[in-house]
Every structure is written in C-alpha cells, then in structure tokens.
Amino acid sequence: xxxELAELRKQNAEQAAQIDRLLxxxxxxxxxxxxxxxxMFGRKSEKLERHQLEFLLxxxxxxxxxxxxxxxxxxxxPRPRRRRERKPRLPExxxxxxxxxxxxxxKQDPGGYQCIGEEVTEELDVVPTRYxxxxxxxxxxxxxxxxxxxxxxxxxxxxxxxxxxxxxxxLTDIILKKYADHLPLHRQEQILRxxxxxxxxxxxxxxxxxxxxxxLKPLYNHIRExxxxxxxxxxxxxxxxxxxxxxxxxxxxxxxxxxxxxADVLYEWHTSRAAECLDAMxxxxxxxxxxxxxxxxxxxxxxxxxxxxxxxxDKPIDLSACWAHARRRFHEALExxxxxxxxxxxxxxLMYRIxxxxxxxxxxLRQAVRASATGMILARLEKTLKLKLKEHRPTSAMxxxxxxxxxxxxxLLRFRDDGxxxxxxxxxxxxxxxxxxxxxxxxxxxxxxxxxxxxxxYTLLQSCRRxxxxxxxxxxxxxxxxxxxxxxxxxxxxxxNWLADRQKSQAA
Numbered sequence: 001x002x003x004e005l006a007e008l009r010k011q012n013a014e015q016a017a018q019i020d021r022l023l024x025x026x027x028x029x030x031x032x033x034x035x036x037x038x039x040m041f042g043r044k045s046e047k048l049e050r051h052q053l054e055f056l057l058x059x060x061x062x063x064x065x066x067x068x069x070x071x072x073x074x075x076x077x078p079r080p081r082r083r084r085e086r087k088p089r090l091p092e093x094x095x096x097x098x099x100x101x102x103x104x105x106x107k108q109d110p111g112g113y114q115c116i117g118e119e120v121t122e123e124l125d126v127v128p129t130r131y132x133x134x135x136x137x138x139x140x141x142x143x144x145x146x147x148x149x150x151x152x153x154x155x156x157x158x159x160x161x162x163x164x165x166x167x168x169x170x171l172t173d174i175i176l177k178k179y180a181d182h183l184p185l186h187r188q189e190q191i192l193r194x195x196x197x198x199x200x201x202x203x204x205x206x207x208x209x210x211x212x213x214x215x216l217k218p219l220y221n222h223i224r225e226x227x228x229x230x231x232x233x234x235x236x237x238x239x240x241x242x243x244x245x246x247x248x249x250x251x252x253x254x255x256x257x258x259x260x261x262x263a264d265v266l267y268e269w270h271t272s273r274a275a276e277c278l279d280a281m282x283x284x285x286x287x288x289x290x291x292x293x294x295x296x297x298x299x300x301x302x303x304x305x306x307x308x309x310x311x312x313x314d315k316p317i318d319l320s321a322c323w324a325h326a327r328r329r330f331h332e333a334l335e336x337x338x339x340x341x342x343x344x345x346x347x348x349x350l351m352y353r354i355x356x357x358x359x360x361x362x363x364x365l366r367q368a369v370r371a372s373a374t375g376m377i378l379a380r381l382e383k384t385l386k387l388k389l390k391e392h393r394p395t396s397a398m399x400x401x402x403x404x405x406x407x408x409x410x411x412l413l414r415f416r417d418d419g420x421x422x423x424x425x426x427x428x429x430x431x432x433x434x435x436x437x438x439x440x441x442x443x444x445x446x447x448x449x450x451x452x453x454x455x456x457x458y459t460l461l462q463s464c465r466r467x468x469x470x471x472x473x474x475x476x477x478x479x480x481x482x483x484x485x486x487x488x489x490x491x492x493x494x495x496x497n498w499l500a501d502r503q504k505s506q507a508a
Contacts, residue, residue, distance in 0.1 A: 024395065090124065097125075131196055134167060158483035160215055166208050168479040172472055174205055175212060179457050180434075180471060184442040185209075206446070213453035215482055218490040220456045223264045223463070224281070230260040231287030232420050234428040235297070237273060238435055241444035242451055250444050253451055255435055255458075256281070259428040264466070264495075267435075267458045269451030275300040286315035288418065290425050292325045293408050321411035323348060324424035329401035337398045340388060347381050355423050363419030370416045378416060382409065431462055463495040474498060 106113045138156065143149040160171060177183040185202040192198040227233060235258055242253045256268040258281050270277040275296040282289070282300070291297040297319060307313035327348045333341045351374050358366045385402050392399035405412065415421040435458065445451050464471040478493050491497065 024393070090122075129173070131198060160479050160483055161208065161211050164208075168476050171208055171212055171479055172475040174208065175457060175475060176472060178209070178442070179438065179454070180461055182438040182441040206450075209457075210450075210453055212479065213456045215479065216456050216460060218482075218487045219478075219494055220266075220459055222491050222494055223266055223459060227258055227260055227263060227266055228281070228285050230263065232260060232290070233282075233285065233287065234259045234261070234290045234422070234425050235278075236291065236425060236428045236432065237294075238432045239273075240435065240439060240451070242271070242448055243444060243446050245448055253445065253448070255432075255451070255455060257428050257431050259431060261422055261427055264463045265428065265431040265459065267431075267455035267462075269455040271448055271451070275303070282317065284315065286317065288318045288320050288414065288421060290320040290322060290421060292322050292425060293404060318414065319411045320414040320418075320421050321408040322425035323351065323412060323415075324426050324429075326401075326405045326408070326412065329404050330398075333397035333401050336396060337392075340398065341401075344381065344384070347377055347384075350377050351423065365419070367417065367419030370419070374416055378413060382406075434458065434462065434465075460495065467495050467499050469495055469499055 136156065138154050141152045143152075160166070160168060174185075174188065177188055178185060185205045188205065189200060189202045192200050235256065237254045237256045239252050240255055241250045243250050251271070253269065253271045254273050254277070256270060256277060257265055258268065259265045266281070268277075268281060270280075273294075273296060278296070278300045282304075289297065289301070301317050301319050304313060304315070304317045308316045327345060330341050330344045330348070334345075354369065354373050358369055385406055389399075389402050389406065392402065394400070394403060415423050445454060460475075461471055463469075464474050474495060477498070482490060482493060485493070492501065
C-alpha cells in the first residue's frame with residue numbers, strides 16, 4: 001500500500017512538473033504571438049504617453065530597488081516650442097510659363113479697351129520624361145595647303161560605356177529609378193516599352209549598372225579610406241536575399257554599414273553574417289566600434305585583442321553598445337511588467353534628454369556633463385537591474401531585457417567616459433531604411449556579385465542624401481567627367497568636395 005502511494009505521489013509530482021513546464025512554454029509562445037501581432041498591427045513608436053507615465057510613476061513603490069519610491073527626478077524647465085520655418089511650396093528658381101487669357105470682346109477690338117490690372121492663378125504642372133536621340137557629329141577636315149596631311153577630326157569625348165548608345169543622362173536615370181526610387185529593372189523595361197516604344201532589355205540595363213558601379217568604385221574606396229582613418233565607427237547589418245549563381249534558389253546575404261557621425265556611410269556586401277566579414281573594413285582600423293549585442297562583434301573584438309597581446313597587431317578595438325537596443329527590450333516588456341518597464345524607460349529617457357541638450361557641443365563638455373548627470377542615472381539603473389534580475393524568469397520579456405542590458409553593461413557605459421561617442425547606433429540604423437524600402441520592390445539581388453555593386457551605389461546616394469545634394473545632378477556630372485580622370489583626380493568628385501566646388505562656383 002505504501003509503495004502504491006509513493007508511486008502515485010511520484011506520478012503526481014512528475015505531472016505537476018510537466019504542467020508547470022507546459023504553462024511556462026505556453027506563456028512564452030503566447031508572448032511571442034502577441035509581440036508579432038503588435039509588430040504587424042500595433043504602434044511602432046517607443047515613445048511613452050505622458051499621462052500614462054505620470055500615473056504609473058506616481059505609485060511605483062514596488063519597482064524601485066528597495067521597495068521605496070523611485071529617486072526624485074530633477075524638474076526640467078519647459079522647453080520653448082520651436083517654430084518651424086515654413087518653407088515655400090515651390091522653389092524660387094522654378095521655371096515659369098505664363099499663359100495670358102483675354103476676354104473674347106478684347107480680342108475682337110483690342111484698341112477699344114485699356115488693361116487696368118490682372119488676376120494670377122498659379123498651377124504646378126509637370127512634363128513627363130522626354131527621351132530623345134543625341135547625334136554627336138564630328139566633321140572631318142582636309143588641309144587645302146598640305147594635301148598629304150591626313151584628315152583632321154575632333155576626338156570623341158570619353159564616355160562611360162564606349163561604343164554604346166547609353167548616355168550619362170540615361171545611366172543616371174536608370175540608377176536613380178532602381179536605387180533611389182526602388183523601381184526594379186524589369187519594371188523599367190516595361191515602362192520604356194509600353195509608354196515610349198523603346199525596347200531596352202533588363203539584361204542590358206543590368207550590364208550598364210555593373211559598368212557604372214566599376215566607374216564609381218574609386219569614389220567608394222576614398223570614402224572607405226576616410227572612415228578607416230577615424231577612431232570611431234558605428235556598425236550595423238541588414239539582411240538581403242540573393243539568387244545563387246548555380247542551382248537556383250536564394251539565400252540570405254547581408255549589407256554591412258559603417259558610419260562615423262558627421263561623415264559618410266559605407267555599405268559593404270557579404271554573403272554571410274560571420275565575424276570574418278568585418279576584416280574587410282576593420283582590418284586596419286583602431287578605435288571604438290559601436291554596435292548592437294550581436295555576438296559577431298564580440299567575437300571579432302576578442303580576436304583582435306588576442307592579436308594585440310601576441311604582437312600580431314598594433315590596432316586595438318573597443319566595443320561600445322547601443323542604448324536604443326536596450327531601451328527597445330524594455331519597451332517590449334511593457335505588457336508583462338508595465339510598472340517596472342515604464343520606470344526603467346523613464347530613466348533611459350532622462351539620459352536621452354541630456355543628450356538632446358548636448359547635441360552639437362564639443363567632446364570635452366559632453367564627457368563632463370555625462371560623468372556627472374548621466375553617471376547618477378546609470379548608477380541608479382545598474383542597482384535596480386541587479387536587484388530585479390532574480391525576480392523574473394530568464395525566458396520572460398523583462399528577464400531577457402535585464403539580462404541583455406547587464407550582459408552589455410561595460411559597453412553601455414563607454415559613451416559616458418568618451419565625449420566623442422553617441423548614446424546609440426541610430427544614425428547608422430537610419431541608413432538601413434533605403435535598402436529596406438528597396439527590398440519590398442526588387443525583393444532580392446539577382447547574383448552574389450551584384451551585391452557589392454549595390455553597396456557602392458547606395459554609399460554615394462546616401463552621402464548625397466546626407467548633404468542635401470540633388471542626386472541626379474551629382475551622378476550626371478560625375479558620369480560625364482569621371483571617364484577622363486585618373487584615380488588620384490577622382491577625390492574631387494566625392495559628394496562633399498563636389499558640393500563645395502559647386503557652391504564656390506555659384507558664389508563667384
């Protein structure tokens with residue numbers, strides 16, 4: 001009897017353990033489903049509503065480190081509302097066409113009427129793209145004096161594609177439609193055929209894109225050299241599918257982005273997300289790399305540290321983490337632990353408020369303010385996170401957020417001690433958006449080798465976007481001039497140098 005009772009107790013215990021495990025698994029899966037639904041249909045902003053935040057912060061006795069009210073925050077004076085300068089809808093230098101409409105009676109007897117004023121109605125009109133044939137005629141001349149002299153003919157200007165009917169303007173149009181307007185080549189082919197009667201295959205356009213990328217490669221290399229010379233880089237990566245060269249099908253590749261605040265963004269294409277992909281850009285780099293918590297960065301920094309210790313390299317690398325990624329984890333835990341998550345988000349928000357005040361200031365002032373004001377917030381956050389870590393399951397949203405943040409805590413503190421660093425990686429992440437929009441239209445890269453061509457073109461277009469340059473004017477001018485230049489002369493065509501020359505010539 002006792003044996004049967006013990007066996008029943010054992011079975012009950014096993015069933016209870018299994019029930020607990022299934023409940024935990026069900027809760028985890030339910031949280032993932034809710035997270036996906038929220039990502040698909042819910043609000044994307046991570047901002048907190050002020051009235052909700054004040055309500056929750058008012059009774060937050062159970063979310064502070066020692067079950068006390070959270071430390072009082074220094075009241076901030078209300079910031080003056082900045083008035084946005086209303087820009088004119090139409091630029092002043094926009095070409096104007098006047099259409100004069102007179103009454104029929106005036107047209108019949110112009111001398112019988114006197115004009116005493118006018119009423120003007122403005123419209124914004126557009127003329128569709130106009131394709132035309134350009135004929136470059138080079139006349140031949142023969143000397144009347146020296147009959148034996150060979151005929152004279154002017155040399156043909158250097159062109160991007162010799163022997164082709166592709167002009168710099170047509171190449172610029174194709175490039176911008178694909179990489180700036182996200183119009184795939186097969187759609188461009190259809191538009192040219194159905195609207196303009198021009199039969200231009202996408203294979204031909206693809207070959208032209210390849211040639212253009214080769215011509216722009218020297219400018220790309222100049223940007224790479226300038227970024228390597230800096231001591232601080234922000235790095236991120238984004239997936240892009242590509243077609244296999246053989247066997248069909250597709251795989252996931254990655255565009256890696258490298259950015260120095262105030263400088264250009266460099267895109268690099270790799271067919272994997274491994275740490276070895278960083279060698280191409282960071283092999284000769286020494287300084288701080290700001291990134292998210294992806295393990296490839298930690299692995300690469302560990303390998304570089306070992307090389308420095310073994311005297312195989314003299315270029316150490318330090319990692320700085322991104323507070324935007326940490327904040328996002330706590331934002332995802334709002335539904336599970338609203339009180340604690342909002343308090344933690346509020347503390348992170350205080351750091352961002354300080355960063356807003358420091359925007360545009362020098363590194364020394366930023367470091368001094370961060371050491372005092374931001375340092376107190378960080379100390380409060382660290383104490384709270386360590387106390388709350390034991391209260392949450394590792395698989396819960398809050399548990400994962402706390403573990404993620406504490407696991408990167410030394411890297412998250414690095415911006416406090418270096419005024420050159422930013423608090424987050426958002427600037428380089430913003431450069432991912434053009435590729436994300438493009439992926440929804442062209443869906444994948446047609447060949448593994450085509451990825452780097454896209455990286456070159458995206459790099460220059462992003463630089464134009466950052467500097468406020470009209471990319472059509474820039475690319476047309478570059479593709480017109482670069483065939484006659486050497487690699488050493490091409491530095492003058494970098495977007496920043498090109499803009500400076502253009503402004504100088506306009507001011508003269």
